[in-house]
Amino acid sequence: MPLNLFDTLSRTSRVIAPLDGKTLRFYCCGPTVYGPAHIGNFRTFVAQDVFRRVIEQGGLTTLHVRNLTDVDDKTIRDSQKAGQTLTDFTQHWTTKFHADCAALNLLPPHVEPSAVAHIPHQIRMIEKLIEGGHAYATPDGSVYFKVSSFADYGRLSHLEDRELKLGASSTASATDSDEYTKDSLADFALWKGKKADDGPNHWPSPWGDGRPGWHLECSAMSLEYLGEDFDVHGGGVDLIFPHHENEIAQSCCATHGKFAHHWFHVTHLLVDGGKMSKSLGNLYTLEQLGERGYTPVEVRYVLISGHYRTPLSFTLHSLDSARQALQKLAKFDKALREVTSLSGVISGTTPGPFAGAWETLSDDLNVPGALGDIFGIINKTKPASLTPDEAKVTLEGFHFLLYALGLQLPSLVEEATADVPADIAELAEKRWQAKQSKDWATADVLRKELEAAGWIIKDNKDGYQVLRK
């Protein structure tokens, strides 16, 4: 079943099919490694991961490139604040980012290029742009892209009348000291001449020492690894303008290609009714949620539980809800395994009874709809009444979908009772004895004590279990 995906440029859903007929090539704007990524950032990366998984489950191969922005205003500023070299500083946050990605079960990109490592590529691209009359150097050693030289500028964002909104921005101003040398306020930097507060962070270029402009990094790296034309380019909606608009301009003017043929943008995660962002101080990281007892798979579940083009409200309650939902999935898995006697990793190759969910997922990555379909099948299926063969087909179809969603089932709560402290075990035993002698009052008091300590008792006919609450 081919995947239909909404394309920001044409504003329509289009079938995803590789330009070269074999490999789906896509580029994702990666993180700026100057601090911990928050779960809003990860909403985008998780959505891209589901996209890739669905493509691959559909039988296509992919070439997934996601960059690391390890040189820009913020990395330079904060590395100096931290008293570290830019390399040490960005390496630290890159390691952290990778750990979070692994925890969230994100498939690693096939190529993860570093911006710093591709400065020569960026310089070559700037040279081409200058040759073609699309860029110009200024006396301070910077190079700017000449927006007026690209007629299609604004097609992606539909912000075509640049002059109109210049007055509306609170930050843009014709007197910005950084930008006074530009021909037009709309022009953007390809290369930034060295400034005193950049410290040692500058590189040689034909226009003097300096550093690359942010937008150019992605153009240069996608060209290097994916070519002049490639299938899909993705990122958060906030990148549509100016970042992606500028990438299009640079790339189309520097090459003969059309750049990305399909644009995949993920809407923001909301918290407290608004955007989660570092500057607003309302962000959650995976680590912070972990301290509150939430697991990465629960976070992943929440992040995919809303359609990628719809704002999603994040709350701690949604994580609790996700925990219960995952338990329900895990119970279904266990019940099926008992009928089939299968264990270990199940790798389904077809959706089986979950074909409806797979179809839903293939329609613009409708994950919440697919989850609804999956639970619908689960509610109708009685594992115990299936033959081993039927259960096997169901289990494989179930795992086909779980893989596409990247959900790794948690262990069941009732199985997670490895270590019961001695004092708790003693209390539990006392309660059991009280119960055996039908001293209900004492038994109930003891049970309440255990509960207060964070443990619950589950009785059955001939014994009991002590479980973590």
Next chain:
RNA sequence: GGCGAGGUAGCAAAGUGGUAAUGCACUGGUCUGCAAAACCGGUAUGCGCGGGUUCAAUUCCCGCCCUCGCCUCCA
């Protein structure tokens, strides 16, 4: 001001021109000394507001209100 997205049950969130998936929460039952767990059920006459089109609109059209995002380096 411009561009874009969204307003569906207590919370979250799908979906459809013919009478509302799903998860959580809540709740009835079975079980239990009572619970918990598990299992079997129940829970929106309603989809921001007002018009219109239609045999029929939450779904299409028009107007309005509200929320959120972007408008030069935020996923």
